[in-house]
Amino acid sequence: MLFLSRIADLIEALAQRHRLLPWLLAYALLLTLPFILSTLFNDYLIDLANRACLFIMLAVGLNIVKGFCGQVTVGHIGLYAIGAVTSAVLSLEPGGFGGALGFGLSVWVSIPIAVIVTAFAGLIVGLPSVRLEGAYLALATLGLGESVRIFIAVTPALGSSTGLMMIPAPSIGSFVFDSFTSYYYLVMTAAVVGIYFSFAILRSATGRAFQAIREDTIAASVNGINVMKYKLLAFVLSAIYAGLAGALFAHMPPGYLHHNNFTVIEMVTLLLMVVLGGIGNVWGGVIGAIVVTIAYDQTKDLVVYFMDRPIVIQPLVFGLSMVLLVLFMPRGIGGWFEGVRRNRRFIQRSEEKLGDAARNS
């Protein structure tokens, strides 16, 4: 704990020198991760790191709408699906396998279009938030999210039950991002930039407006905040994260996606990341995404036998963890860490004051 706090102090000291210094340092360290993972372990872990980066983007984006702005949404995976399928279909060659739609666009074109499409979808998911709150909003967004998945599942042009295959990988000249390691640099960069922007939003009038809405909608409107506009903006921003994560997922090796990637279980997993990290806490969300991605990987084949029937217990484990977290650690890892640091700073400042007073007397 003290160690973590020291690191946080160190980062603050670096940031004093130049705002971007901690970011560049972190980025440089992250560049070496594939070598460390493949040397110490194996390439599979790089794939896991890639998936963690996608979930970091999802969690950080979800935090904007849920954590900053306080709007309950459980349709986020639907947006992720829209980003993935849109970019896949736009980049696939026409007349592809199994009647899948294809437009043959460059991946560098299909990804931005997918992000824009998802942003619009986010606006639609956000519309119920103008009238609904809490559990009602959760149900509305869940409905929208699930209907996206079902639509994909029954539409052959979007892969239906076979899924979309041979989705092209991005390339620059003759270099193709089709290995775990090369793709890692793409998703890791996107994740770092995403985290950076999320802080930029949080620490601006925009972020303060989101939080004011979360804390007290009426007070926020009386403080001059256009509540409807900012709610929708939060949904759109978080959809941009989901859209980019989805699109990057589609083109990630092996270039295959299936509607099973976008189920309610995925949604629960994502929520678990945000809750574990601490709702509204950016770094918490990042840590939550990493921890839960690893936990997900470790438990996905876990079965117990009940009356000689194998039962996959991962959903049970995740659901239970969620309940326990909400009950016993509602502020998650991030909230707890913040509290500790705030107290430390308060004590430090009081001591400085006492010191000053002693010197002055």
Next chain:
Amino acid sequence: MTLLETRNLSKSFGGLQAIDKVSLKVEQNTIHGLIGPNGSGKSTFFNLLTGVYQPDDGSHINFDGVNITNSPAHAIAGLGLARTFQLLRLYGELSVLDNVMVGYHPHTKYGPLAPLFNGAAVRRQDKAVKEEMEELLEFIGLADHAEIPAAELSGGQRRLLALGRAIAMRPKMLLLDEPGAGLSPVNVDSLMSTIMTLKERYNLTIVVVEHILKVVMTTCDTISVLDHGQKISEGTPEFVKNDPAVVEAYLGREMADEDIRAAMDA
């Protein structure tokens, strides 16, 4: 000059006429008191003025030359009408500094997407705003608590912060809903003197709802009295104090209570 004017302002909740055809003028640079027994509609009146509630048909509200009758709350705030709430409604999890920074929102000079496209401008302006807000906190005596979440403040500090957040909006007019509620008499006096200083410093027009009649009588230029949603009296403190309608509806009731208490004590 008249800064705020209502004509036939009405609001009913189902069968209850909470505000009943209230016409009222507030002159610039005055302190206007609004009194009345519990449930007489004072808070509802503020909610109508600030767009928290929509008035009934036939109502008319004019603020600083603009018809704001059906304007949304955020637009009214943007015109320079600020308020505090009876139950404060602070942003509990946000720091004290962030609470007043939110108050500054109507004057933000960059667009909501600027953090993504123009981080430098955002940082530059936020730095200036932060300094200004720290000065404000210094002035109201909360500078030492700037980083603490609002929810962790004491009752008196919370009232000060509510005031600070409204002042941060740089308003032309400030509506205060029972600013002294729950404070000891000494603290109420010091709060009132803070309010008077703020009025001079920021050139404010103030409408204040207050239950402590002594405070209202000594600080207000004009007083309006509500009872059952209707305006039953208006004038100088001296006039209102001696108006039989007020004595009957308000002071009378209080005195009756005192009579009962005196009788019980005896």
